[in-house]
Amino acid sequence: MSIKTNQLEHTYNAGTPFEHQALKGITLEIPEGKVTAIIGQTGSGKSTFVQHLNALILPTSGTVDVEGFHIDPAAKLKDVKELRKKVGLVFQFPEYQLFEETIEKDIAFGPKNFGVTEEEANTLVKKVLPIVGLDQTYLERSPFDLSGGQKRRVAIAGILVLDPDVLVLDEPTAGLDPQGAKEMMDLFMDLNKKEGKTVLLVSHDMEHVKQYCDHVIVFEDGKVKKESDVQTFFEHPEWMEEIGINPPSLIRLKKMLQEKGFQIPDTILDMDALVECVKGQVKNVE
Numbered sequence: 109m110s111i112k113t114n115q116l117e118h119t120y121n122a123g124t125p126f127e128h129q130a131l132k133g134i135t136l137e138i139p140e141g142k143v144t145a146i147i148g149q150t151g152s153g154k155s156t157f158v159q160h161l162n163a164l165i166l167p168t169s170g171t172v173d174v175e176g177f178h179i180d181p182a183a184k185l186k187d188v189k190e191l192r193k194k195v196g197l198v199f200q201f202p203e204y205q206l207f208e209e210t211i212e213k214d215i216a217f218g219p220k221n222f223g224v225t226e227e228e229a230n231t232l233v234k235k236v237l238p239i240v241g242l243d244q245t246y247l248e249r250s251p252f253d254l255s256g257g258q259k260r261r262v263a264i265a266g267i268l269v270l271d272p273d274v275l276v277l278d279e280p281t282a283g284l285d286p287q288g289a290k291e292m293m294d295l296f297m298d299l300n301k302k303e304g305k306t307v308l309l310v311s312h313d314m315e316h317v318k319q320y321c322d323h324v325i326v327f328e329d330g331k332v333k334k335e336s337d338v339q340t341f342f343e344h345p346e347w348m349e350e351i352g353i354n355p356p357s358l359i360r361l362k363k364m365l366q367e368k369g370f371q372i373p374d375t376i377l378d379m380d381a382l383v384e385c386v387k388g389q390v391k392n393v394e
C-alpha cells in the first residue's frame with residue numbers, strides 16, 4: 109500500500125503571533141517497498157511532513173492515507189494508535205528517548221503498551237536484539253552505560269520490535285562516525301530488501317541518498333520542488349545546485365573532469381564506469 113498525501117498543510121502556533129506555515133499543500137505518493145529520500149534545506153518542512161505519517165502531528169488541512177488509515181485534521185488519537193505499530197518513526201537522535209533502567213525493559217515498552225504480555229514482549233526483545241547487532245548480554249544492562257551508537261541501536265530496536273511495515277527515518281545516522289553510519293544504513297536496507305519494508309529516509313547526506321535510495325523527493329519552503337527516480341536525479345547536478353545541496357563526491361569529480369575537457373556522459377554514476385570512461389581519453393586530453 110503506497111502512502112498518499114493530498115494538499116497536506118501544517119501551520120504551527122496557528123492564530124498566535126508565532127504562526128508559521130511549515131507545509132503548504134503537499135500532494136505526494138510514496139511507493140510501497142521502495143527506499144525514498146526526502147531532501148531539502150534546513151527548515152523546508154521535511155520533519156514536519158514525516159511526523160504526519162504516523163499521526164504524531166495532524167494536518168491543519170488536507171489528508172494522509174497510510175496503511176489503510178485516513179488521517180485528516182479531525183483524526184482522533186485512539187483511532188490512530190494501531191497506525192503507530194505499522195509506521196515506525198525513528199527521530200533524529202532517538203537515543204535521547206531511552207528511559208527505562210534496563211535495555212530489555214526499554215525495548216519491551218512498546219509491545220507492552222499494545223497489550224502484549226510481559227513474557228511475549230521479552231521474547232520479541234530477544235529476537236530483535238541481534239537484528240540491531242547487539243547480543244543477549246545487553247538485556248540486563250542499563251541503556252545509559254552504552255556508547256552513543258549502541259544507545260541508538262537500542263532505541264531503533266524499540267521501534268523494530270513492533271515489526272512496522274513502514275520505516276520513517278529522520279536523519280538516522282546524524283552524529284555517527286562513517287562506519288557506524290554505514291552499519292546503520294545497511295541494517296535499514298536489509299529490512300527493505302529482505303522483508304520488503306517501505307523506507308522513507310530524511311537525509312542531508314547525498315552519498316547515502318545516491319547509494320541507498322530508489323526515489324528522491326525535494327522539499328523547498330514547505331512545498332515539493334522536485335520528484336524523481338534516483339538515477340535521473342543524480343544525472344542533473346544543476347538540480348542540487350538550485351537547492352543549495354552539495355552533490356556526492358563522484359558527481360563533483362565528474363564535473364571537475366568535464367570542466368577539464370573529458371567527455372563524460374551524465375548517465376555515468378559509478379566509479380568503475382567513470383574510470384573506464386576517462387582511461388580511454390587520457391591521451392587525447394594530454
Ligand SMILES: Nc1ncnc2c1ncn2[C@@H]1O[C@H](COP(=O)(O)OP(=O)(O)OP(=O)(O)O)[C@@H](O)[C@H]1O
Pocket residue numbers: 120121128129130148149150151152153154155156157
Ligand atoms: N514545534 C514547532 N513549533 C513552531 N515552528 C516549528 C516547529 N517545528 C518546526 N517548526 C518550523 O517549521 C519549519 C519546518 O521545520 P522542519 O523541522 O519540518 O524542517 P526540516 O526541513 O526538517 O529542517 P531540518 O533539516 O533542519 O531538520 C521551520 O521553519 C521550523 O522552524
